[in-house]
Amino acid sequence: THKFWETQPVGQFKDIGDTSLPEGPIEAATPLSEVKQEPYNLPAAYEWATCDMKSDYVCSEVYNLLKNNYVEDDENMFRFNYSKEFLSWALRPPGYYQSWHIGVRAKVSKKLVAFISGVPARIRARDDVVKMAEINFLCVHKKLRSKRLAPVMIKEVTRRVHLENIWQAAYTAGVVLPTPVATCQYWHRTLNPKKLIDVGFSRLGARMTMSRTIKLYKLPDVPATPGFRKMEPCDVPAVTRLLRNYLSQFIVATDFDENDVEHWLLPREDVVDSYLVESPETHDLTDFCSFYTLPSTILGNPNYSTLKAAYSYYNVATKTTFLQLMNDALIVAKQKGFDVFNALDVMHNESFLKELKFGPGDGQLHYYLYNYRLRSALKPSELGLVLL
Ligand code: NHW
Ligand code: EN5
Known part of the structure; x- marks a missing residue:
């Protein structure tokens, strides 16, 4: 009760x-x-x-x-x-x-x-x-x-x-309260397998050696998509249009205007990273991905004190596939020294999680609304909202 x-x-x-x-x-x-x-x-x-x-x-x-x-x-x-x-x-x-x-x-x-x-x-x-x-x-x-x-x-x-x-x-x-609008699953993409295993964040899989595990999670050094670059202040209007159009399909979603996009999505060192794809031919902005930086203290480990985690934020793919776009996000996160890339199964994230070698975590995240009723619970993929 x-x-x-x-x-x-x-x-x-x-x-x-x-x-x-x-x-x-x-x-x-x-x-x-x-x-x-x-x-x-x-x-x-x-x-x-x-x-x-x-x-x-x-x-x-x-x-x-x-x-x-x-x-x-x-x-x-x-x-x-x-x-x-x-x-x-x-x-x-x-x-x-x-x-x-x-x-x-x-x-x-x-x-x-x-x-x-x-x-x-x-x-x-x-x-x-x-x-x-x-x-x-x-x-x-x-x-x-x-x-x-x-x-x-x-x-x-x-x-x-x-x-x-x-x-x-x-x-x-992370706890169940009256009553969830949706219940989402955390997924984790290993970037630094040796450290994650050493600190107990993940385990060596059955019939896996450390060197096979390192090979499994290896990523290229540079993004693959032509026109992939960091978001800049001049991109705010186009990113806002891209995002508003994308988020309009979800049942519950953030309603971002340009001021919100400027605040929440312009890159800030060690806080939030945003990248986009600018078409080399037309210079249109066709795709967007972002993640925020949330380290965790590793409790009681003699060798390591912090786990560097990136959390998937808002992503939009119109021309590039989600698969290729998020693979590029993993590549830049790896280059920036993150140990793990986390994501929820919200929006279209299911379309890339398994293929990009994310695995389900032991945590869930329940979404709630106060003083607003929905007739029934939503599927995670019906949510266009990420809270920090
Ligand atoms: S979720 C993270 C919450 N923080 C933590 O887990 C940190 C570690 N834990 C703690 O600090 C993100 C304590 O355990 C806390 C509870 C403070 C969690 N949400 O004081 P008591 C957020 O920040 C209920 C809501 O004795 P405690 C979201 C619990 O069900 N309720 O417990 C925050 C019980 O009520 P019940 C939670 O352990 C959203 C009562 O608290 C809860 O010393 C807040 C027990 O209180 C949680 N995470 O302190 C709601 N955890 O009815 C916003 C426990 O079951 C609502 N409880 O007897 C909207 C408000 C604005 C409306 C505007 C129109
Ligand atoms: C409000 N904005 O439990 C947020 N995290 O899975 C507050 N597990 O990191 C609510 N237990 O599964 C937050 N490794 C609720 C979440 C609280 C934190 C939490 C979970 C999410 C987590 C890790 C570590 C578990 C350590 C032991 C986890 C497995 C990773 C593995 C990698 C290889 C492929 C399979 C999965």
């Missing part, structure tokens, strides 16, 4: 399969004057702190909280280690609200002990484009777990989102 989630406007397990329920908002918006004006109460030793992510000091505090307390795999071998530059980028997109970057501090020491964040986004569900909050980086210090702090933080971020007259949200989690 879910004592907290049962009280929230989200799809409930008991309603699964009830096709009489309408699609769209579960609760109507209320007048802003009816939104609670004061923050929710925290246990007496703690206080709310709005985090200024423009401050290098505050950004470091959030970074350190997450570095030591954020998401781990099911065997506690790896923990996400989002960089400061990544957090600053992820939390300050066009139109962001500082009030949605919410910390909890110990009153006496002022130490940051918990965090939750939202950023604004337009997300389309069927033909309905909805202003939403994307909620991410919910984290409670390991020593403060299981004290029901998370529900208070979720209610507080909800209140602050409502104060901006926004009534829906999207979020992803």
Whole structure:
């Protein structure tokens, strides 16, 4: 049972399969004057702190909280280690609200002990484009777990989102909550087999030697597609058109405009990489691929401290095949020193995962909407949305 989630406007397990329920908002918006004006109460030793992510000091505090307390795999071998530059980028997109970057501090020491964040986004569900909050980086210090702090933080971020007259949200989690819009599988493409095996990220396959494994995952040194190059600022309008047209086919998808593309997809060193194919004849932009950088700390390994992972972001193929385009993405990721390239089975990713030697991981990612009902769960391939 879910004592907290049962009280929230989200799809409930008991309603699964009830096709009489309408699609769209579960609760109507209320007048802003009816939104609670004061923050929710925290246990007496703690206080709310709005985090200024423009401050290098505050950004470091959030970074350190997450570095030591954020998401781990099911065997506690790896923990996400989002960089400061990544957090600053992820939390300050066009139109962001500082009030949605919410910390909890110990009153006496002022130490940051918990965090939750939202950023604004337009997300389309069927033909309905909805202003939403994307909620991410919910984290409670390991020593403060299981004290029901998370529900208070979720209610507080909800209140602050409502104060901006926004009534829906999207979020992803590795755990099952009421109730997933879609359940996606993580896939992994080995780039550095020796290291992945040494740190326990993967195992030597049955009847495989290390040298056969290294050969299996070998990649060319340079991309194969003529006209394949890094995205530049002047490409923003054409990439936006390519992406909007591509994403229009999915049931739930991000609604990117040029400002969003400039922020989310222009290359930033060690944060996000984007490449495109410019036709050598017509100079049209025909294909696009991108990935973001999210290292993980390797817990308790004497030889290695970090796993360098690239995560597939948004990809569009119109002329090149997805197979060739993503093979080129693997080639540039390998050249940049990534150990592994990860992807979800969203959008058209299934069309290249097996052939490019990705293997299914032991993790799943569940997608959720807050205060928005869909008649039934979606297939991963019906999702055109990637959260960081
Ligand atoms: S998912 C990553 C979440 N973070 C981590 O896993 C880091 C490591 N874990 C922790 O820090 C990406 C703690 O275990 C956390 C829970 C803080 C996760 N989402 O305080 P209690 C995101 O950031 C429910 C939602 O005692 P705790 C997305 C749980 O089901 N709910 O637990 C975030 C239970 O409720 P129930 C989660 O272990 C989306 C209650 O929390 C959850 O000390 C947030 C227990 O609380 C999760 N990942 O702290 C929702 N994990 O009803 C946004 C547990 O079952 C919603 N719970 O009794 C939208 C808001 C905006 C709306 C605007 C209109
Ligand atoms: C919010 N934006 O479990 C995100 N990762 O498979 C929060 N497994 O890396 C929610 N356990 O399978 C995040 N290696 C939920 C995910 C949490 C992290 C997580 C999984 C995803 C993962 C690895 C390591 C497993 C270590 C032991 C894994 C196998 C790779 C192998 C390579 C060769 C071909 C077959 C697969």
